[in-house]
Amino acid sequence: MSMQDRPAAADRAAAQLLLIDGSLVDTLLAPDAVAAAVEEAFILHAERRGRVFPVVREALPGGGIFGIKAGDVPDAGLLGFKAAGFWPANRACGGEPHQATIVLVDPATGRPRAIIDGNAVTTLRTGAAGGLGLRRLARPDSRSAVVFGTGVQARIQLRFALDLMPSLAEVAYVSGDGRPDPGFEALFAGRCRIAHTGDRNGAVAVSDLVITATPGPGALFETDAVRPGTHLTCVGADTAGKRELPEGLLARARLVVDDRVQARAIGEMQWAPATSAIELGDILSGKMAFQRAPGDITVFDMTGLALQDLTVGRLVFERARAAGRGVAVPWAW
Structure with a gap:
């Protein structure tokens, strides 16, 4: 991005971050569309158009696991990560022990575009794979x-x-x-x-x-x-x-x-x-x-x-934005 392409002050002030919760993700995803996005991720990886960064995967003191999978597709303007892991104590309160959150980032500016509940994405993209x-x-x-x-x-x-x-x-x-x-x-x-x-x-x-x-x-x-x-x-x-x-x-x-x-x-x-x-x-x-x-x-x-999370996350983001769904939060910079 050249200096003249940088977002103007007014655009930066009006910037928004889209929050997409799990219930909305469920309504936006269908198995066939997820399978197509996951296949795209595999092919991007094979063609080395998409990059997979080193995985962070660490045990937590309470017995759980925390990890980060990140990557990008430079020619598609796709960058982001999934923070996920396993918290076994969640079962005691009736919660799901697997937890995941996807963050899509604008590669030109580093600003986050969307935060997406990653549980349904992880489930479906792994099943599709x-x-x-x-x-x-x-x-x-x-x-x-x-x-x-x-x-x-x-x-x-x-x-x-x-x-x-x-x-x-x-x-x-x-x-x-x-x-x-x-x-x-x-x-x-x-x-x-x-x-x-x-x-x-x-x-x-x-x-x-x-x-x-x-x-x-x-x-x-x-x-x-x-x-x-x-x-x-x-x-x-x-x-x-x-x-x-x-x-x-x-x-x-x-x-x-x-x-x-x-x-x-x-x-x-x-x-x-x-x-x-x-x-x-x-x-x-x-x-x-x-x-x-x-x-x-x-x-x-x-x-x-990570590319699977990014291609499916992009699908969720684009469908939510097209339908006017999700919670848009002011995120001025």
Whole structure:
């Protein structure tokens, strides 16, 4: 921006910041639009038009985790970050432990354009990313799945899987407390046959699709339980020290990640950093061909790209502004 392009004093005095809360975000987002924005983010990353900055991810004294994912797309005027983490004590007051806030910034001036509740964005963009992985990596005739976890991410990953894979008919799930979760079952009862299981290895052994969406406490099943032809969508390992997959599985699999650097630092790949990995964006952009053999085991190790939050956040911002929604706060400078 040249000196003559700088905002005039009157424009600076009239500047506004748009606040977009979670209830409004829910009304502005649809799965198809989110999937398109997430695919755009993967392709921007693959083409190196979008940059992903180093992730901040730190444990908090109270037992939670706080992180910042930031990035930009210079030729699209897109800059911003998501501050997010996990506050387990929120459960005691009936609140959601996962919390996220997205900030969109004007790259020319550094002034914030919008502050967006990032919870719904995170949920949908992660579900959409898992769906893109399924479309490119899983066997299209997959009929059975096992889901580890019954929380927000387990629900959205299974929702996208059922939307994208009409053949998926049998779903087993493993809950965190080892007991059936009627609320989880009720969400999907009309779309598939769903049942709780305590036999983790047995459920994996008969499943075409394995979804792991837990807090990442450790290996959820044994390596030998995974049969040839299985696809695994792995969500829970997003911090140093977390894991869901057993030792030795990545050596048997074709590994796909959203970002190699992040995956080595905080994803499943941290436990086998020398493993060869393909970035999903390279497949989606056509930079790399990917052919699945019937017996391949495929793993999509998802750590979440800042660019996904930015492209979906931009979608929310543009739709809110076009509809005259959100709370505009005077933000003079």
